[in-house]
Amino acid sequence: MAAALEIDRVSKTWGSMRAVDNVSLRIEPGERVALIGASGSGKSTLIRIASGLALADAASGGVRSFGVGVQDKGRLSSEVRRARRQIGLVFQQFALVGRLSVMTNVLVGALGRMGRLRGTFGLFNDDEKRTALAALAEVGIAQHAAKKARELSGGQQQRVAIARALVQGARLVLADEPIASLDPKSAKRVMDTLVTMSRDHGIALVVSLHQVDYATAYFDRVIAMNAGRVVFDGPSSRITAAFLTELYGASAEELILPSQFAVPAAETLAPTSSEPVS
Amino acid sequence: MAAALEIDRVSKTWGSMRAVDNVSLRIEPGERVALIGASGSGKSTLIRIASGLALADAASGGVRSFGVGVQDKGRLSSEVRRARRQIGLVFQQFALVGRLSVMTNVLVGALGRMGRLRGTFGLFNDDEKRTALAALAEVGIAQHAAKKARELSGGQQQRVAIARALVQGARLVLADEPIASLDPKSAKRVMDTLVTMSRDHGIALVVSLHQVDYATAYFDRVIAMNAGRVVFDGPSSRITAAFLTELYGASAEELILPSQFAVPAAETLAPTSSEPVS
Amino acid sequence: MSAAETAHRSVVAGLPAPPVTPLATRLSRLLIAALTVVVLVFCWYEAEMNPAQLVQDAGNMATLGAEFVRPDFTDWDVYFNSMLETLAIAIWGTLLAVVVGIPFGILCADNVVPRWVAFSVRRLMDCCRAINELVFALIFIAAVGLGPFAGVLALFVHTTGVVAKLFSEAVEAIDPAPVEGIRGTGGTWLQEVVYGVLPQVLPLWISYALYRFESNVRSATVLGIVGGGGIGMVFNETMRGFLYSQASAILIIVIVTVSVLDMISQNIRKRFI
Amino acid sequence: MSAAETAHRSVVAGLPAPPVTPLATRLSRLLIAALTVVVLVFCWYEAEMNPAQLVQDAGNMATLGAEFVRPDFTDWDVYFNSMLETLAIAIWGTLLAVVVGIPFGILCADNVVPRWVAFSVRRLMDCCRAINELVFALIFIAAVGLGPFAGVLALFVHTTGVVAKLFSEAVEAIDPAPVEGIRGTGGTWLQEVVYGVLPQVLPLWISYALYRFESNVRSATVLGIVGGGGIGMVFNETMRGFLYSQASAILIIVIVTVSVLDMISQNIRKRFI
Amino acid sequence: QDVKELNFGFISTESSANLAKSFEPLLKDMEKAIGVPVKPFFVGDYAGVIEGMRFKKVDVAWYGNKSAMEAVDRANGEVFVKTAKPDGSSGYYSLIVTNADRSDINTLKDVLDCSKGYNFGNGDPNSTSGFLVPGYYVFALNNVDPQKCYKRVVTGNHEGNLLAVANKQVDFATNNTENMTRLQQTRPAEAAKIKEVWRSPMIAGDPIVWRKDLPADLKAKIYTFFMTYGRNGTPEEIERARAVLAKTSDGWGPFLASSDAQLIPIRQLELFKAKVKAQNNDKLSADEKAAEVKKIDAQLADLDAQQKKLPAM
Ligand SMILES: Nc1ncnc2c1ncn2[C@@H]1O[C@H](COP(=O)(O)OP(=O)(O)OP(=O)(O)O)[C@@H](O)[C@H]1O
Ligand SMILES: Nc1ncnc2c1ncn2[C@@H]1O[C@H](COP(=O)(O)OP(=O)(O)OP(=O)(O)O)[C@@H](O)[C@H]1O
């Protein structure tokens, strides 16, 4: 079976800066992967490239999802819309349409599955509306469905973005820091929703995260980026405090890291060598 | 000496919903306070009211900062600009001017202290430019100074917003989830900067946060909000796992909470009774 | 109060100086500035600008202006009917133009269509605007004869050129994020436009459409040719007859109409902002 | 592929139905729709619309249109000079209007000034637009005599009314967040405008200013009165003399000018988007 | 006061660019003769020139008959010469024209047949030849109201009306000889499709008007120039001047003396228009109407008397 996401030697340069530097990746259908890395390391750019919203440099290879081309050598594939329909996206900065209602913002997720004409004229049927409301309930903001999107609090907007991706019924979900603005309870709820959905329906899931504890708790596989390159790709059990210190900056500063790496180090941890991958 | 921030029975209603419900607060000069609460509990709204960007309901009392009026009974005070000059703000959604350079976005923080005319025409002197660069360096993005703000990654934009508040040289800083989009290293760096600045210059600091571990690690006083009301206001040492479970939702779900409240509970913690305040 | 400032100044020493604009950029800026000044000065003389004279004989303006402050509404029914006629023609002319201008406007915006499409459609719209209404009016007279219908058609073509231009420039200034939000779901190109672009530009589009409606109501050129009557022509006639009191009555009617349209525009836009 | 969909449907049963629009809102919407249709139909007859005739005699249009496809550039030097003159007048008229229109435009935007200020300034601008250029032209002729300067002044006043309106409506459609960012630093009102509003509206303002410049270049009314010459008048005269070949030569010059202006506008706006 | 520069306004009914070029030599000679620079303004709409003259911003202007009347009445102007053709004739004619194919319309009587439901292309209400003259001589004198007589009356300018006739969109329309001549030169095909049905009495040539309060010596110089140009001097000078005049506008000969009196027929037409308007004004009571009509009749009679007193020109 074709990979849920296959990225082949992809780079992205802004001026003189390499935001993504020769990255190759393969995510299997149903697989769940956490993407970590310092701010500015290229996580968002990689996700945008994977969904064909950003074009890679011309010297790059291609990106395919379930065998459908997204882009190749820096040119958008002709099938990209079909590919996108099976990729659910959660944007870091939400990308909601502030002047439309929360409900409409979520319903937009259903466009790919609807008849073209019906979608274009916004003639959503009751079924779709109910699915959208259910997704909103799932992330805990069903009572705000009728508000305009820009009237919501930060965390509520973030959850609208997640609900939109849920409604899409995608086979691969790429979520860019989906819990950044959420309180612990909502964050857990959202992560549970995403993981349950992935597990129950075999949906592949790539989530970029800053909270390393969530990454290790929810994901078996972790990909770490640094300055545009993938510096680690392996089971989360192999992540060590030393590696994290290295990942987030060479300085020897004491970091606030999740509990299992608690900083009064040298405790129970058995760091299986942290060799960075390719 | 007048309080750094004094909020007197303030409410804010949107339609039928009370985003802030009869909140009174007093923050002393130099004090550092963490503001926690579930998504949608009214943290951002309270911060916007404190800086006079949102108007409270007419039935509310007043808001003053260092004795200077911000608003009273739902009407903006005539001195509000003077009050704002001494309040540094970090917005949850950054509120940067995307089409201007990062540098200009940060320099804008200096406007309050400059001559009016010079400020209006953007004639920043070298001193101000150096201060702005220093602030950018402090949060780790000095190398991006010449880019347009909207070209930055999410975490970089958040740090621009913080640098802008730093440059302002305020006596009270209100930061709304300033580390939401930051990796652990950058988050620590930003928190260290804020706290050091506060400690060294006696600047009062109110930071809304979702990461309870940061709240207890960096702040002595914690204010917790729920559904618009202040449900806890006291030393961080008095926060317990049980209280947090209650705060973020009545459901008995297991939460991902910071290490010291680690969920296989009943360990070493000595929860000093969690009675919610007023 | 400059506590933080001092705090940072200590850090400053080791930092790179603020970025300096490169010489080439500066020079080219200087060149553009110099060129602008030269053009402006040249045009100053070409346009025989002479502000002193304006001040000197300001009294004349007052004398003439005063003749407009005694409106004579005797013929109000004539004005009212002409206004109705004008409104009818302007409504249909503008409506057709907006209906056609929306697709053309979108096809002119190079952030939603390929560059060559935008370029070609833009040039077509340039022609619609640049070719005088007189020409269109004559062409339509040839087909449908004199009368208001020819006026509607001439206004339609010209207004299409204008609104398509304005519509497209609003589209080019939108925030791309919401559009990417729709694009990410695999929506079609049209769906991106409907859900991502329209909500952002609607307030401006309404503003443009009503502005053009207003200026079609004000304009007299076309109606003068096709013989449709209309308030603009009645006004021109009063002016030509130096009947300033009657002219000012008409002006008052036009001002009220324009103000009402402006307030309607305000109101509709408010709902979409 | 509807995996998630099925997943959610199971949860749906216990949820509230999607919100329904209240009856009153629906009725008032219906009423507005009905009214609109009535007005449109009324205007249809008032404007003597008759699309059939247009199709029927389309041949006439072709015949007439064909006469415009043989441009005669014999008098190109005359056209060129008139175009220069027109450009000079339009440049100064538009420039002054933009300079004055910026403050007035901001004062018309009720998201940056108190409502009553916006209302009053808006009405003032309505007058500038609604009062015919002819009137302003005459008033200025009384002060400065015939000639291009009176034309500059008349264009200036009228254009101010237009750009102030368009400028203000762009301001009313901005994203308030960046403005709040500036406001939060304790900046003055003017600083909020300069740093928060201007960067957001600049592309649109440039578009409006150049659009008005273009339409001032195209317009002939004012220049016809003040005796400034100008391409518009020359064009009207060729039309009056049925010299369609010469008219089409002038049209080509105007089209080229408009296209060049449009491209310049594109270019400048790109830098600010 | 001292006039340093003479502002000369021209109401250009044809190509102002060519007009400007054609006037250049004449104005040069004029400058030389009067010793003051002459600054020409070619204007499409007479309102500006008249108001300019009123506020002393225009000193001399070439008008049409109707605009000259306004200039005399509002702007303190005075007619002093009028233009003439090289053969010495001065004036033109108003016309009613129809399509050459219309064998059923040949005389004024056909035009005035109200039973046929004709479509009539009337002129702009401010046009002397397109509206006033036919309005008086064709309709008023025959007691026909075009609005009631025809199925449809549309108002257009001269060009629009000619085209409408050529394309058979109206049955007949007003026009004038000058416009027809121009059409014959520029578009002979169209002109061939048009035939003349009626021709008005002659309308006087275009008057040239000055500001009454110009300094007397300057007026004298100007008058002398206009009256002697192409008439006095050596044969070479006369020949040169006549050549200049022949190339000016649509071909002129030496100017003819004139005065405000040349406007009397126009005034009569205008008054007549006012009378018709008063008679049709539903807002006036019968008494008011009668009073108004009587007043106008008196003025008309007065003008008639003035006209009769004048020696034939
Ligand atoms: N449009 C752009 N123009 C120029 N540089 C850009 C642009 N977009 C991103 N970059 C740069 O590319 C780098 C990677 O950005 P990216 O958004 O992928 O980071 P990230 O890993 O998502 O960071 P964060 O955790 O802060 O969101 C950053 O340094 C950023 O400044
Ligand atoms: N403009 C508005 N119109 C209507 N409701 C609003 C508006 N702004 C905020 N609200 C509502 O007020 C409540 C409080 O919002 P606020 O932004 O203060 O929450 P918050 O505590 O900052 O949440 P988060 O952690 O998600 O940022 C939310 O339920 C939100 O939906």
Ligand SMILES: [Mg+2]
């Ligand atoms: Mg990112």
Ligand SMILES: [Mg+2]
């Ligand atoms: Mg918030």
